[in-house]
Amino acid sequence: MAKAEKGVSAKKIAQERVDILFERAKEARDEPELSARYVSLAREMAMKQRVRLAHYHRRSFCPSCHAYFIPGTNLRVRIQHGKIIYTCGSCGAVTRIPLNKKTESR
Amino acid sequence: MITPQNILRHELIGLLVSVESSPNRYEEGISGVIVDETRNTLRIHTGNGIKCLEKQRKLLRVTLPDSVQVIIDGNALSVSPTRRVSMRVSPYRKV
Numbered sequence: 001m002a003k004a005e006k007g008v009s010a011k012k013i014a015q016e017r018v019d020i021l022f023e024r025a026k027e028a029r030d031e032p033e034l035s036a037r038y039v040s041l042a043r044e045m046a047m048k049q050r051v052r053l054a055h056y057h058r059r060s061f062c063p064s065c066h067a068y069f070i071p072g073t074n075l076r077v078r079i080q081h082g083k084i085i086y087t088c089g090s091c092g093a094v095t096r097i098p099l100n101k102k103t104e105s106r
Numbered sequence: 107m108i109t110p111q112n113i114l115r116h117e118l119i120g121l122l123v124s125v126e127s128s129p130n131r132y133e134e135g136i137s138g139v140i141v142d143e144t145r146n147t148l149r150i151h152t153g154n155g156i157k158c159l160e161k162q163r164k165l166l167r168v169t170l171p172d173s174v175q176v177i178i179d180g181n182a183l184s185v186s187p188t189r190r191v192s193m194r195v196s197p198y199r200k201v
Contacts, residue, residue: 010192017117024120045188
């Protein structure tokens with residue numbers, strides 16, 4: 001039985017693949033279906049290998065339809081009642097992110 | 107980083123690929139950029155349209171980002187793209 005490669009864990013490769021897939025999704029923003037496919041592949045991989053999506057990756061796609069956000073084209077950003085409100089242009093889903101969260105340091 | 111040692115477990119989308127051998131002789135020589143991947147197929151963006159190829163029973167010549175070329179057995183690839191990460195890989199041979 002073949003042994004797995006020493007020193008290279010699945011998590012490390014998964015992290016690299018997630019980064020690559022988000023880059024590809026950004027490049028394929030002219031084709032919304034393709035970039036949504038890349039985002040859902042990256043998300044699936046991160047969940048299976050229990051790799052945390054980076055802060056900037058988590059904000060860059062719609063959690064409902066996985067469309068890659070391009071501000072001004074398929075994303076509306078408003079600030080209301082101390083929250084940032086992201087409205088997805090392709091499915092209409094609304095994400096509310098609280099502002100001034102003191103406990104969270106980034 | 108994508109290396110010949112971890113290519114079987116790494117991302118294929120965006121890499122240049124050409125079909126080295128196939129049971130269907132009309133598929134030999136098809137080359138282009140991999141656009142999408144499922145468990146059993148690869149979707150390749152060639153000069154004239156996107157082609158869907160089966161992974162099994164094929165030898166694929168893949169060009170890595172640092173322009174190293176690797177020949178991959180398609181049978182070894184036919185696992186779903188998210189499951190390939192944790193696959194066990196036998197050592198590769200230098201040709």
